[in-house]
Amino acid sequence: MIFITKKLEFCASHRLYNPEFSDEKNQATFGLCNNPNGHGHNYTLEVTVCGEVVEDTGMVLDLKALKGLVQNEVIDKVDHKNLNVDVSFLTGIIPTAENLAIKFWDLLEPRIQGGRLYQIKLFESDRNFVIYRGENCEGLD
Amino acid sequence: MIFITKKLEFCASHRLYNPEFSDEKNQATFGLCNNPNGHGHNYTLEVTVCGEVVEDTGMVLDLKALKGLVQNEVIDKVDHKNLNVDVSFLTGIIPTAENLAIKFWDLLEPRIQGGRLYQIKLFESDRNFVIYRGENCEGLD
Amino acid sequence: MIFITKKLEFCASHRLYNPEFSDEKNQATFGLCNNPNGHGHNYTLEVTVCGEVVEDTGMVLDLKALKGLVQNEVIDKVDHKNLNVDVSFLTGIIPTAENLAIKFWDLLEPRIQGGRLYQIKLFESDRNFVIYRGENCEGLD
Amino acid sequence: MIFITKKLEFCASHRLYNPEFSDEKNQATFGLCNNPNGHGHNYTLEVTVCGEVVEDTGMVLDLKALKGLVQNEVIDKVDHKNLNVDVSFLTGIIPTAENLAIKFWDLLEPRIQGGRLYQIKLFESDRNFVIYRGENCEGLD
Amino acid sequence: MIFITKKLEFCASHRLYNPEFSDEKNQATFGLCNNPNGHGHNYTLEVTVCGEVVEDTGMVLDLKALKGLVQNEVIDKVDHKNLNVDVSFLTGIIPTAENLAIKFWDLLEPRIQGGRLYQIKLFESDRNFVIYRGENCEGLD
Amino acid sequence: MIFITKKLEFCASHRLYNPEFSDEKNQATFGLCNNPNGHGHNYTLEVTVCGEVVEDTGMVLDLKALKGLVQNEVIDKVDHKNLNVDVSFLTGIIPTAENLAIKFWDLLEPRIQGGRLYQIKLFESDRNFVIYRGENCEGLD
Numbered sequence: 001m002i003f004i005t006k007k008l009e010f011c012a013s014h015r016l017y018n019p020e021f022s023d024e025k026n027q028a029t030f031g032l033c034n035n036p037n038g039h040g041h042n043y044t045l046e047v048t049v050c051g052e053v054v055e056d057t058g059m060v061l062d063l064k065a066l067k068g069l070v071q072n073e074v075i076d077k078v079d080h081k082n083l084n085v086d087v088s089f090l091t092g093i094i095p096t097a098e099n100l101a102i103k104f105w106d107l108l109e110p111r112i113q114g115g116r117l118y119q120i121k122l123f124e125s126d127r128n129f130v131i132y133r134g135e136n137c138e139g140l141d
Numbered sequence: 142m143i144f145i146t147k148k149l150e151f152c153a154s155h156r157l158y159n160p161e162f163s164d165e166k167n168q169a170t171f172g173l174c175n176n177p178n179g180h181g182h183n184y185t186l187e188v189t190v191c192g193e194v195v196e197d198t199g200m201v202l203d204l205k206a207l208k209g210l211v212q213n214e215v216i217d218k219v220d221h222k223n224l225n226v227d228v229s230f231l232t233g234i235i236p237t238a239e240n241l242a243i244k245f246w247d248l249l250e251p252r253i254q255g256g257r258l259y260q261i262k263l264f265e266s267d268r269n270f271v272i273y274r275g276e277n278c279e280g281l282d
Numbered sequence: 283m284i285f286i287t288k289k290l291e292f293c294a295s296h297r298l299y300n301p302e303f304s305d306e307k308n309q310a311t312f313g314l315c316n317n318p319n320g321h322g323h324n325y326t327l328e329v330t331v332c333g334e335v336v337e338d339t340g341m342v343l344d345l346k347a348l349k350g351l352v353q354n355e356v357i358d359k360v361d362h363k364n365l366n367v368d369v370s371f372l373t374g375i376i377p378t379a380e381n382l383a384i385k386f387w388d389l390l391e392p393r394i395q396g397g398r399l400y401q402i403k404l405f406e407s408d409r410n411f412v413i414y415r416g417e418n419c420e421g422l423d
Numbered sequence: 424m425i426f427i428t429k430k431l432e433f434c435a436s437h438r439l440y441n442p443e444f445s446d447e448k449n450q451a452t453f454g455l456c457n458n459p460n461g462h463g464h465n466y467t468l469e470v471t472v473c474g475e476v477v478e479d480t481g482m483v484l485d486l487k488a489l490k491g492l493v494q495n496e497v498i499d500k501v502d503h504k505n506l507n508v509d510v511s512f513l514t515g516i517i518p519t520a521e522n523l524a525i526k527f528w529d530l531l532e533p534r535i536q537g538g539r540l541y542q543i544k545l546f547e548s549d550r551n552f553v554i555y556r557g558e559n560c561e562g563l564d
Numbered sequence: 565m566i567f568i569t570k571k572l573e574f575c576a577s578h579r580l581y582n583p584e585f586s587d588e589k590n591q592a593t594f595g596l597c598n599n600p601n602g603h604g605h606n607y608t609l610e611v612t613v614c615g616e617v618v619e620d621t622g623m624v625l626d627l628k629a630l631k632g633l634v635q636n637e638v639i640d641k642v643d644h645k646n647l648n649v650d651v652s653f654l655t656g657i658i659p660t661a662e663n664l665a666i667k668f669w670d671l672l673e674p675r676i677q678g679g680r681l682y683q684i685k686l687f688e689s690d691r692n693f694v695i696y697r698g699e700n701c702e703g704l705d
Numbered sequence: 706m707i708f709i710t711k712k713l714e715f716c717a718s719h720r721l722y723n724p725e726f727s728d729e730k731n732q733a734t735f736g737l738c739n740n741p742n743g744h745g746h747n748y749t750l751e752v753t754v755c756g757e758v759v760e761d762t763g764m765v766l767d768l769k770a771l772k773g774l775v776q777n778e779v780i781d782k783v784d785h786k787n788l789n790v791d792v793s794f795l796t797g798i799i800p801t802a803e804n805l806a807i808k809f810w811d812l813l814e815p816r817i818q819g820g821r822l823y824q825i826k827l828f829e830s831d832r833n834f835v836i837y838r839g840e841n842c843e844g845l846d
Contacts, residue, residue, distance in 0.1 A: 001556075002521050002524065002525070002553055002554065002555050003553060003554035003555075004520075004521065004551075004552075004553045004554075005551070005552050005553070005554075006550065006551060007549065007550045007551070008550075009266075011180050011181060011182050011266065012180050012181060013154030013178070013179045013180050013181035013223075014181070016340070018338055018339065020338070021338075029339055029344075030339075031346055032220070032221035033221060035221050035222060035223070035227065037154070037222070037223035037225075037226050037227050038154045038179065038181070038223050039152050039153050039154050039181055039220075039221040039222060039223065040152060040153060040154035040155075040179070040180055040181005040182055041152050041181055041182065041183050042181075042182050042183045042266050042267075048554075053519075053521045053522065053525070056441055056443070056444075057441065057452055057453075057517065057519075058439070058441075058516070058517030058518070058519035058521055058522045059519050059521055060521060060553075062452075063551060064454055079173070079180075080173035080174060080176050080180040081176060081178070081180060082154075082176070082178035082179050082180065084178075085178050086176065086178050093340065094339065094340030095340070096335075096339075096340035096341050097286075098284050098286065098335045098340055098341055098342060099335065099340045101284065102284070102335070125150075125152065125183050126183075126289065127288065127289045127290075128286075128287070128288060128289070128345060129286075129287050130284055130285060130286045130287070130342075131284065131285040131286075131287075131330075132284050132285075133283075142838075143803050143806065143807070143835055143836065143837050144835060144836040144837075145802075145803065145833075145834075145835045145836075146833070146834050146835070146836075147832065147833060148831065148832045148833070149832075157622070159620055159621065161620070162620075170621055170626075171621075172628055189836075194801075194803045194804065194807070197723055197725070197726075198723065198734055198735075198799065198801075199721070199723075199798070199799030199800070199801035199803055199804045200801050200803055201803060201835075203734075204833060205736055234622070235621065235622030236622070237617075237621075237622035237623050238568075239566050239568065239617045239622055239623055239624060240617065240622045242566065243566070243617070267571065268570065268571045268572075269568075269569070269570060269571070269627060270568075270569050271566055271567060271568045271569070271624075272566065272567040272568075272569075272612075273566050273567075274565075291830075293744050293745060293746050293830065294744050294745060295718030295742070295743045295744050295745035295787075296745075298481070300479055300480065300481075302479070303479075311480055311485075312480075313487055314784070314785035315785065317785050317786060317787070317791065319718070319786070319787035319789075319790050319791050320718045320743065320745070320787050321716050321717050321718050321745055321784075321785040321786060321787065322716060322717060322718035322719075322743070322744055322745005322746055323716050323745055323746065323747050324746050324747045324830050324831075361737070361744075362737035362738060362740050362744040363740060363742070363744060364718075364740070364742035364743050364744065366742075367742050368740065368742050375481065376480065376481030377481070378476075378480075378481035378482050379427075380425050380427065380476045380481055380482055380483060381476065381481045383425065384425070384476070407714075407716065407747050408430065408747075409429065409430045409431075410427075410428070410429060410430070410486060411427075411428050412425055412426060412427045412428070412483075413425065413426035413427075413428075413471075414425050414426075415424075432689075434603050434604060434605050434689065435603050435604060436577030436601070436602045436603050436604035436646075437604075455643070455644035456644065458644050458645060458646070458650065460577070460645070460646035460648075460649050460650050461577045461602065461604070461646050462575050462576050462577050462604055462643075462644040462645060462646065463575060463576060463577035463578075463602070463603055463604005463605055464575050464604055464605065464606050465605050465606045465689050465690075502596070502603075503596035503597065503599050503603040504599060504601070504603060505577075505599070505601035505602050505603065507601075508601050509599065509601050548573075548575065548606050549606075580763070582761055582762065584761070585761075593762055593767075594762075595769055657763065658762065658763030659763070660758075660762075660763035660764050661709075662707050662709065662758045662763055662764055662765060663758065663763045665707065666707070666758070690712065691711065691712045691713075692709075692710070692711060692712070692768060693709075693710050694707055694708060694709045694710070694765075695707065695708040695709075695710075695753075696707050696708075697706075
């Protein structure tokens, strides 16, 4: 088994707040990220698939196809967007890095061909990033 | 003469559009950056000062003081902000990287102590960046 | 379960040697790192916590609180320090990257709130780094 | 147990094709990478070894020795080379990143001293990389 | 005047040799880069244009148009190619980083709209790069 | 004219203080960098030479020779060293980045063959760096 990763980027704006919280609680919980007019990031997304190497190609899967899938299903929907209002699959969700990673997993996992999705790694900045490996990973790593 | 640079970061959202343009012209001019609800970036700012080395310190200037100045005058005003609406010194200005760099220069240039401001370098992403050296640099470099 | 990482940096000096070794054995074991007057590094520390996403915040934990904890418990004690003589929790320990990572784990693991410490990753340089996941990780990964 | 990683680099050219495929199938399978005259990359190789910290050195193993081993067994054989024709241990193998990682594992795994090889991570570019952990890792991570 | 830079990447193979040199002289001159079957790199190209900021757009020029120009005129012609045999504008030229930068300048300089080409910066690796500013820059910088 | 740059790295420790200053003045001037037992950095050094491209090699100069020169004259003397006490050419000098850059220039400038030294760029960290272009550069750039 081998793990292969494709890195892509997008830029987007967001505001972190829970509409059911008071203003004070939103500020205490989300701090600077609660700025009412939002802020933004250059996000980096690393999608890792695992599988066996196919002998007559030397590859786990067609990396161009994987790139196209991630581009179509994720990047084109979030790039240069406001994550609170422009993205249908994020409606009603607080657009933290954690929630983005989980939603990206849910979108991509059933569509990967030639391997299975192993990991979503999402950098909100060089200094903050999250990893999600699906619901069944607990206890393994 | 020596050049000394301090790098800092901030994240912000913006939308590029000219209120005097039609929607069509805004779209044609600014493309993805014209998304009505905005998008955002992790910006990297490099401030370069030039001057003589002071013999009994071995330094051009106090780099902590320079960092504090840039933090107070620029970073605290734009970090986790919406550049179209939250920043008083950007009122009425299209918040392109070019315009940000010029405004940061105008804010910092008169306040530098122990040298003179040589260059503002602003990265909107790893792939796009601008440099501004003030109005008098033309023809020198 | 999701994994969230905060990256911080510090710079420090150290000398690698074992006072019970002869000079020759210290030199053979530690090479350039045995220079009697020491040398130094810009270290990068990545602290990874894992936990469930809290539904009404969309976060595993308060990343600002995590950053504050690592800053107070680790960074402030080692930054701009000589690791052989200035740091009480390193007394009597050879300050290799391996030992630093273990000591940082021991300091942070009982203090993490809102998740559990999963991993300490410490870069001594861009080319050398270590990972520690505690004593109970063996056989898992 | 601790994980220690050494990063090294090499540059090489390759062409991806299977001599048993038709030209059309090679083109469909490998795309741009099938250019008959080849292309190339700056590869980055990260070799990770795991083991216990030896108490009187504070180290898992001698990192200089690990670097020397990887340099001799891998880097010197592939650096500034054409991977399709210049490297004896790659004869008859399509030089994809996946196959390179497996071959590097096979070369290094029996030769590591003072720990066991945990992982080979090979970057073909900043945007594409593979990880291999040997044949026995399946199901663990 | 402001300077705006677009960064793009390509990967290619090359061999450095002069057909008029003896094998010995080629080896002495080009060393590892003279490997008969070639080697390769991930190149990074930074194209810098300078000009005045246009007031009603806040931009020097349309960065998408600049990207499209560099993509069409340079990247598409050299990406995933062998620079010794696949690129018509390099025929008869030793494909060093120096010569590539000069040729890229010659291709792009007359085609830039909305500013003038200021600089070509070409990284052959993270550790080696060249800068070219045209024939008239001497003595200025 | 073309500019060619070679990047190398070293790690070292230092303490910033002026023995003619009082303890209080040293602390006020140098802050954390005045820690009596020192601290350290991974330094990155970029040496830029400019010259004409030699037609029958396509190169300004032999980059291996440049690398060897910088390695011998600079890196081997400062790598894994204490800059306050281990380096003869720094005796009596406060080892700030500014002073290091000037001393490296003075060592290298007369020894460059096949071009002339244009610039020394020294990174003390990713966030702080200095540039020196010799005594005659003033007013040019």
